[in-house]
Amino acid sequence: MLKVGLTGGIGSGKSEVSRRLSDRGAVVIDADKIAREVVEPGTEGLARVVGFFGGEVLRPDGTLDRERLGSIVFSDSEKLAALNAIVHPLVGARVAELQEQADPGAIVVYDVPLLVENKLAPMYDVVVVVDASDRTRLARLTGVRGMSEQDARARIAAQVGREDRLAVADIVIPNEGSLEDLDARVDEVWAELSARA
Known part of the structure; x- marks a missing residue:
């Protein structure tokens, strides 16, 4: 591989x-796509993001308002670091799963x-x-x-x-x-x- x-x-x-x-x-493993998956409604990731940033980062349908969250974190390096600390370990675990499923060659x-x-x-x-x-x-x-x-x-x-x-x-x-x-x-x-x- x-x-x-x-x-x-x-x-x-x-x-x-x-x-x-x-x-x-x-075999493409897309970190951005996985980062979206780990914060879908009902996930531990979304619960942790809302716990840190508050309910204003949610759309009325309960999905993450990525634009709103982006406007918060891209102008504040500490908040960006906090978001990364929530999302990156979840992404890493999913990437490892996908890698194990790939053909050895x-x-x-x-x-x-x-x-x-x-x-x-x-x-x-x-x-x-x-x-x-x-x-x-x-x-x-x-x-x-x-x-x-x-x-x-x-x-x-x-x-x-x-x-x-x-x-x-x-x-x-x-x-x-x-x-x-x-x-x-x-x-x-x-x-x-x-x-x-």
């Missing part, structure tokens, strides 16, 4: 790369937005970083995702800078161009990962 850590700053296109690697046969891609922030690079055989300039990422977040510029800038600022991410990379996927350019680079990366596996 080849363990690949995939990361990139918000708006870099990491999810596009993750999808493309899955299409080529990788698989290329397992761990889609981990905060790989560098949480110093997780040593856990992987290969670290792949999807890289785009802050200007490009800001344009994607405000254009494609409809975030306000202030919110987008705050989320970019809450993550480590490009240099820190690139410093842990074994493989870099630049993502400033077209989807065709991205596909071509993902093909090269998939060939390299397959050779390593």
Whole structure:
């Protein structure tokens, strides 16, 4: 089993790369997706988040209001740390379950937005970083995702800078161009990962 850590700053296109690697046969374990699952209604995770942040982080239907919670934690590092202390252990346990279910010869891609922030690079055989300039990422977040510029800038600022991410990379996927350019680079990366596996 080849363990690949995939990361990139918000708006870099990491999810596009993750999808493309899955299409080529990788087993993708998406930390963000799991982070949403562990705070669904009825979970221990949601109960602990509400216990810490209060009922105002819930929507009327009882689901977590991620935008509201995001606006609280992305401007307050102590509250972000508290949220991470609740969610990360639950995510870690679920990731371990999924890893045990994967085929021994698989290329397992761990889609981990905060790989560098949480110093997780040593856990992987290969670290792949999807890289785009802050200007490009800001344009994607405000254009494609409809975030306000202030919110987008705050989320970019809450993550480590490009240099820190690139410093842990074994493989870099630049993502400033077209989807065709991205596909071509993902093909090269998939060939390299397959050779390593």
